[in-house]
Amino acid sequence: xxxxxxxxKYLVTQMGNDKSIKCEQNLGHDTMYWYxxxxxxxxKIMFSYNNKELIINETxxxxxxxxxxxxxxxxxxxxxxxxxxxxxxxCASSQGTGGTTEAFFGQGTRLTVV
Amino acid sequence: xxxxxxxxxxxxxxxxxxxxxxCTYSDSASNYFPWYKQExxxxxxxIIDIRSNVGEKKDQRIAVTLNKTAKHFSLHxxxxxxxxxxxxxCAASRYGQxxxxxxxxxxSVLP
Numbered sequence: 001x002x003x004x005x006x007x008x009k010y011l012v013t014q015m016g017n018d019k020s021i022k023c024e025q026n027l028g029h030d031t032m033y034w035y036x037x038x039x040x041x042x043x044k045i046m047f048s049y050n051n052k053e054l055i056i057n058e059t060x061x062x063x064x065x066x067x068x069x070x071x072x073x074x075x076x077x078x079x080x081x082x083x084x085x086x087x088x089x090x091c092a093s094s095q096g097t098g099g100t101t102e103a104f105f106g107q108g109t110r111l112t113v114v
Numbered sequence: 115x116x117x118x119x120x121x122x123x124x125x126x127x128x129x130x131x132x133x134x135x136x137c138t139y140s141d142s143a144s145n146y147f148p149w150y151k152q153e154x155x156x157x158x159x160x161i162i163d164i165r166s167n168v169g170e171k172k173d174q175r176i177a178v179t180l181n182k183t184a185k186h187f188s189l190h191x192x193x194x195x196x197x198x199x200x201x202x203x204c205a206a207s208r209y210g211q212x213x214x215x216x217x218x219x220x221x222s223v224l225p
Contacts, residue, residue: 099211
């Protein structure tokens, strides 16, 4: 029974396309995140949502738009994909407001823009 | 904002030896310090964490130490095994703030 699940696991698409990555958590957590992991393995926060409300929006191009239909879901939509968007994207969740308890990560979505 | 540095970036040890990974952080208000292990093709998974009111914590072969004054914390793995080979990330955070991760350490345990 997967705690944090993302779909798809792999995504290959052409420059200029629009794509979405879905994330669901069944842990009852209040906070969900999107992280980007580049080719050097560096993990960088993109967005943080608490109870469907945006808490943190780091310096991310506005081509990236998160959507949280309910507390258990945080989807990531990307418009006009660029080569530099190629990376592994991780969804995560944690209890409470965030920052003081374990974050549970999904298995990642490897996005390749060609 | 918070900045986390991590050393070394790569570490190779012989099976059975110990491994130590060190991190420093910049924000003195940070009070939660988790360590994550990421295996190939998987998401990071928590292996141990420590809060600022504790100086040391141990869980079987894994231990973490925290020096609040110097703003650094370390991960110690004893009796390393091949399955310990992975990328390890330290992180720092506080209430209401996101986790800031270090750049990672690739640990290789040689049989």
